[in-house]
Amino acid sequence: MDFDMTRIKAMLVSPEWWVTTIFAALAISILGAYMKQWLDRAMLTSSKSWREYRKWQKAEREHRVERASQDLHAFSSMVAREMRVRFRLVTYLVLAVGTYMLAIALAFGGLGKNLDWFERVVNALLLLWLLESWTLRSVRSEIREAEQRHR
Numbered sequence: 001m002d003f004d005m006t007r008i009k010a011m012l013v014s015p016e017w018w019v020t021t022i023f024a025a026l027a028i029s030i031l032g033a034y035m036k037q038w039l040d041r042a043m044l045t046s047s048k049s050w051r052e053y054r055k056w057q058k059a060e061r062e063h064r065v066e067r068a069s070q071d072l073h074a075f076s077s078m079v080a081r082e083m084r085v086r087f088r089l090v091t092y093l094v095l096a097v098g099t100y101m102l103a104i105a106l107a108f109g110g111l112g113k114n115l116d117w118f119e120r121v122v123n124a125l126l127l128l129w130l131l132e133s134w135t136l137r138s139v140r141s142e143i144r145e146a147e148q149r150h151r
Contacts, residue, residue: 065142069149078143085136089129096125 011017068075103118 061142065145065149068142068146075143075146075150078139078146082136082139082143085132085139089132089136092125092129092132096122096129099125 064074064078068078099118100122103115103122106118107115
């Protein structure tokens, strides 16, 4: 796209351009005033619901920890959940490394013309690994807290 400076100068001098610009600025200003009120209300509602959800999450976690500290079966269930999360962590990591090594083998063997999808698979597996590690951290802290309360 060429920028013709003479055309731009002619446009800036024309009254049509200035009138259009002023009307567009006024319309955007009026629209912005109404949008601000709507956005303020939306943010207030979402903030309130987020606070209530976090309060519910903390109460639920407290209930799980309290139950696990008093009931051996609930504690065993929590430990079994930790083991399942650990197993999934190892599985995702092994699958990611294996997929990456397969991509390297195909590339060196001359069979891999377009290996973009391998990168996406590895990234997805590593993202799952990251999410599961966050879950493991949460479960592990609940177990520690339940053990401390049991003593």
